[in-house]
Amino acid sequence: EVQLVESGGGLAQPGGSLRLSCAASGFVFSSYTMNWVRQAPGKGLEWVSGMTGSSGIKYSADSVKGRFTISRDNAKNTLYLQMDSLRDEDSAVYYCARKDRSGSYNHFDCWGQGTLVTVSS
Amino acid sequence: EIVLTQSPGTLSLSPGERVTLSCRASQSISSSYLAWYQQKPGQAPRLLIFATSNRATGIPDRFSGGGSGTEFTLTISRLEPEDFAVYYCQQSGISPPWTFGQGTKVEIK
Numbered sequence: 001e002v003q004l005v006e007s008g009g010g011l012a013q014p015g016g017s018l019r020l021s022c023a024a025s026g027f028v029f030s031s032y033t034m035n036w037v038r039q040a041p042g043k044g045l046e047w048v049s050g051m052t053g054s055s056g057i058k059y060s061a062d063s064v065k066g067r068f069t070i071s072r073d074n075a076k077n078t079l080y081l082q083m084d085s086l087r088d089e090d091s092a093v094y095y096c097a098r099k100d101r102s103g104s105y106n107h108f109d110c111w112g113q114g115t116l117v118t119v120s121s
Numbered sequence: 122e123i124v125l126t127q128s129p130g131t132l133s134l135s136p137g138e139r140v141t142l143s144c145r146a147s148q149s150i151s152s153s154y155l156a157w158y159q160q161k162p163g164q165a166p167r168l169l170i171f172a173t174s175n176r177a178t179g180i181p182d183r184f185s186g187g188g189s190g191t192e193f194t195l196t197i198s199r200l201e202p203e204d205f206a207v208y209y210c211q212q213s214g215i216s217p218p219w220t221f222g223q224g225t226k227v228e229i230k
Binding site for chain 1: 153156158166167177213214216223
C-alpha cells in the first residue's frame with residue numbers, strides 16, 4: 001500500500017525554524033518527484049516546493065524562495081522541508097504529495113494526512 | 122503564473138441532483154495538465170480526475186471531467202451523500218509553479 005506520513009509540525013515563533021519530514025512506503029521513492037503543498041486554516045491549496053526523484057532538481061514557490069529548502073534521502077525514503085525565517089502567513093497544514101511519474105501528466109496521485117504548522121509569538 | 126478561477130464559490134444542492142463545477146485558467150493549458158481533487162473536512166485532498174477527463178483509480182463513474190483551453194468542468198451526475206465536499210482544480214504544466222483554484226464547496230441544501 002502506498003503511504004505518505006508527515007511529521008515535524010508544531011508551534012514556532014516568527015523568525016524561527018521547523019523541519020518537516022515525509023516518510024514514504026509502498027513504492028519506489030527514488031522514481032518519483034515529491035512535493036509539499038500547504039493549506040492555511042479555512043483556505044485553499046498552495047503548492048510550496050517540489051523535488052525530482054533521481055536528478056534532485058528543486059522547485060519552489062516565490063512565496064517561500066530563500067526561506068524554505070526541500071531535500072530528500074532516497075535511501076531512507078524520506079522527503080524533508082526545512083522552513084526558516086518563518087512568518088505568520090506560513091501557518092498551515094503541510095501535505096506531502098507524490099507526482100504522477102508517467103511523464104505525460106503531472107497531477108498529484110497520492111497525499112499524506114498532513115502536519116500542522118503554527119507560527120505565532 | 123497561471124491563475125485558476127473556480128465558480129461558483131459554494132453550491133447548495135440536494136442528494137440526487139446533477140452539478141457542474143467550473144474552472145477557468147488565465148491562459149490556455151494542455152488538457153493533459155488539468156486535474157480535479159476532492160477534499161472533505163479534516164482530510165487530505167484526493168485525486169478525482171487527471172488529464173481533464175480521466176477518472177483516478179476507484180473513482181465512480183458519476184464523476185466526469187471535460188473542457189479545453191481555458192475552460193474546464195467537473196460534473197457529478199447524481200450527488201451522493203459522500204460527495205458533499207470541496208473540489209479543487211489544478212494545473213500542472215511542464216514547469217512549476219503548479220497552481221490550484223480557490224475551490225468550490227458543494228454543501229447539502
